[in-house]
Amino acid sequence: MGNIRVIGPRSSGKTTYLAALAYQPAKASRKNNNFQIQALNDDTRKLAEKAEGIIVEAASLEPSITQVRTIDDLAVYSFNIEVKNRFSKEKLTLAVRDYPGEIFDELEHGSSNPLHQEFIDECLTKDVSGCLILLTEWKQGTDKTYSRVLQRFTELMNSHDRANDLRLAVAMSKCERGELWPGRLDPEIDLFDVHLPKTKSILKDKIPAKNLHFYAISTFGVLGRNNPRPNRIEEWGTDGRNSVLRDPNRWQPYGLISPLYWLSTGKRMRYDA
Numbered sequence: 001m002g003n004i005r006v007i008g009p010r011s012s013g014k015t016t017y018l019a020a021l022a023y024q025p026a027k028a029s030r031k032n033n034n035f036q037i038q039a040l041n042d043d044t045r046k047l048a049e050k051a052e053g054i055i056v057e058a059a060s061l062e063p064s065i066t067q068v069r070t071i072d073d074l075a076v077y078s079f080n081i082e083v084k085n086r087f088s089k090e091k092l093t094l095a096v097r098d099y100p101g102e103i104f105d106e107l108e109h110g111s112s113n114p115l116h117q118e119f120i121d122e123c124l125t126k127d128v129s130g131c132l133i134l135l136t137e138w139k140q141g142t143d144k145t146y147s148r149v150l151q152r153f154t155e156l157m158n159s160h161d162r163a164n165d166l167r168l169a170v171a172m173s174k175c176e177r178g179e180l181w182p183g184r185l186d187p188e189i190d191l192f193d194v195h196l197p198k199t200k201s202i203l204k205d206k207i208p209a210k211n212l213h214f215y216a217i218s219t220f221g222v223l224g225r226n227n228p229r230p231n232r233i234e235e236w237g238t239d240g241r242n243s244v245l246r247d248p249n250r251w252q253p254y255g256l257i258s259p260l261y262w263l264s265t266g267k268r269m270r271y272d273a
């Protein structure tokens, strides 16, 4: 029931996204009553404890690839998510593994790292219902790189006999960025056609339409419904640019749940949840 993998290049926001999910219970009393999230295991509870640091202070939780020898060294975060609307209540159980982005980047050329093979096998076994793929850049050359990586991924889906029954939710992350925010409402047309056309057409070509959906996600969100200024501050640290939440009291992430809901049920829900 709803094993989901989250993959994407380095710094696409995977860990922050999972931290935000883990942190939701602490915030549950506020605003969003449409869904409730419950952490199910120790890894997830630990992540929840560190989440505030990750989101507000850019604390790092990144396992460096050298410390990770086998897939079992990577935490599995598991959640119960209850999604409510006026007529129904649905429960999803998610088990999500947070992979280091290097693995995604190496897909293009393959790699001698044994983790690589384990990763592929684990993403493509029958008990995985779908993958959330976070993409984040569109500077020159990125579309080409992403499209090659995903082309390779679809070939691997084929060879693992998953070409027709693995859902892919392909999301542009950090979509509170000014150029992206207006495109969040129709991400397939306004984000992927515009910024990552090649990537999109390769996926359209290889994946059955019912198993492919495009999303926009922002873990940080914007300052308010009528205030599209990003709720984030950019900081330059020793390891490049980092972003942190600007006003925790107005934290309203965008699109965290709807891709998960679709990945595990095949049904669509409101985009912005």
Ligand SMILES: Nc1nc2c(ncn2[C@@H]2O[C@H](COP(=O)(O)OP(=O)(O)O)[C@@H](O)[C@H]2O)c(=O)[nH]1
Pocket: 008, 009, 010, 011, 012, 013, 014, 015, 016, 017, 058, 062, 101, 173, 174, 175, 176, 177, 217, 218, 219, 220, 221, 232, 241, 242, 243, 244
């Ligand atoms: N602007 C923006 N930055 C984000 C968002 N989510 C994560 N980040 C930043 O992106 C950087 C990489 O995030 P991280 O979660 O470590 O990426 P990972 O390598 O995919 O796990 C960090 O500086 C985060 O603060 C978001 O929704 N918006």
Ligand SMILES: [Mg+2]
Pocket: 014, 015, 016, 062, 098, 099, 100, 101
């Ligand atoms: Mg990470």
